[in-house]
Amino acid sequence: MTLFSPQAGPEAPAAVTPDPTVRVRLLVAYLGAGFHGFALQPGQRTVAGVLVSALERHLRHTVELVCAGRTDAGVHAWGQVVSFDARHDVDLDRLARSVNRSTSPAVVVRAAARAAPDFDARRSATGRRYRYTVLNTPTADPFRASTAWHVAAPLDVAAMRLGCDPLIGEHDFSSFCRRPDPEASLVRVVRDARWVDEGGGVLRFEVEASSFCHQMVRSVVGTLVDVGAGKVRAGEVSGILRARTRAAARTLAPPHGLCLWEVGYEPAEGWPG
Amino acid sequence: MTLFSPQAGPEAPAAVTPDPTVRVRLLVAYLGAGFHGFALQPGQRTVAGVLVSALERHLRHTVELVCAGRTDAGVHAWGQVVSFDARHDVDLDRLARSVNRSTSPAVVVRAAARAAPDFDARRSATGRRYRYTVLNTPTADPFRASTAWHVAAPLDVAAMRLGCDPLIGEHDFSSFCRRPDPEASLVRVVRDARWVDEGGGVLRFEVEASSFCHQMVRSVVGTLVDVGAGKVRAGEVSGILRARTRAAARTLAPPHGLCLWEVGYEPAEGWPG
Secondary structure, X not given: OOOOOOOOOOOOOOEOOOOOEEEEEEEEEEOOOOOOOOOOOOOOOOHHHHHHHHHHHHHOEOOOOEEOOOXXXXXXXXXXXXXXXXXXXXXXXXXXXXXXXXXXXXXXXXXXXXXXXXXXXXXXXXXXXXXXEEEOXXXXXXXXXXOOEEOXXXXXXXXXXXXXXXXXXXXXXXXXXXXXXXXXXXXXXXEEEEEEEEEOOEEEEEEEEOOOXXXXXXXXXXXXXXXXXXXXXXXXXXXXXXXXXXXXXXXXXOHHHEEEEEEEOOOOOOOOO | OOOOOOOOOOOOOOEOOOOOEEEEEEXXXXXXXXXXXXXXXXXXXXXXXXXXXXXXXXXXXXXXXXXXXXXXXXXXXXXXXXXXXXXXXXXXXXXXXXXXXXXXOOEEEEEEEEEOOOOOOOOOOOEEEXXXXXXXXXXXXXXXXXXXXXXXXXXXXXXXXXXXXXXOEEEEOHHHOOOOOOOOOOEEEEEEEEEEEEEOOEEEEEEEEOOOOOOHHXXXXXXXXXXXXXXXXXXXXXXXXXXXXXXXXXXXOXXXXXXXXXXXXXXXXXXXX
């Protein structure tokens, strides 16, 4: 019996990643509620913790997971992408089914594919798209409570749209980001930022950038909702951006309205979209 | 200080319903998860329990709640209707806001209105419409996990539609109902029963009847999904209905796909729709 034989019992110890290996990418969806965010944290239920444990149980070797966007506690994902190494003869359909049997519906593997040996879910990404949903109705909606920020005060969507304009392009987003490392650059390129009025009070913020810094989308949404509520003028957004200090943007939108929608890569065979 | 003065402290004892009174109707939405159904049960968190306690706290008198449809544990409602008596000078906008402050977003009062003195949420209802959502995709969807039944096996929607036909009209629905009282009639009039294909694997069952007996929609959906999966032929549904025994319909769809969508009444002033 080899170390990685599927006949090995559940008590078989996890081994290091075998050689030769193949790089695997997964498309993953999850609801943020019930998780302390994506990243592994000892003693906490995290998305990476649940995924790694299901992957290791199936693969019988340790897994080093890389993800495209480390979502915070409460933040959802429809199009999270992760990569890791598995042994070269892994059956990806079986792997996806096996993981889904143990993690679904909290965490769902939507697709699995072999990737180029140098593919890295984080570093190979050419862009990320987030969606933030605001429910702007006098009363809340139980069916949207876990995925939309309920704002009861009427919002001026036209003003919120004006407030988006200064954000497009390459800027230092220090005003809208939590800075974990004082040396890190917070310059980012925002390619798209707009509000879609879905009707029925549902306002969806779509934003795409090369990458985002920590809490950037929630901070931008908090400021734009302040614009919609008349607490900040649309013309002030540009000044808040130029201030380059976190103190300038006062409102942080709650995490449960945010969803990592899609991660962009160079087109690849066997990958959806 | 009178017994019903708004100045009475929170420690004021609940009094019986005052005289003169007004009949009040509320339109209520809730997500079934987290509740042991609608009806009051000692020691259990129920929708009626949460509502009555919020109403009594605001009104300072006891409330006898009547509802249009007693939903089971796990079943949702978008358009549940309840009625009760309050003192004649009750401010319904304040009442709705006060209840929503304590029950939202788990339970939301969508509308509140005065009703005719003989209005009864259950007995005055002329019809009920339920929706049942099936997600027919190979993998589950975390965002629909609490409101749709995930069925991975491919379903034949055309066959499921054929299976609806024998259900329309006045029938004894004993095969599809839990019979709590052996003497009770299980004859019901089904006015509409159809599958709407929303795309993306979302199949919505719409059913309207004068009233429903216990577990009727879930039992009908279970049988129609058996038809879609090829376990039961569409032509057999008529025989299952005529058998008038619960043993004939084998599959009960889970509660979380079901939602009490709308309750019909004679048109009334100050009421939405």
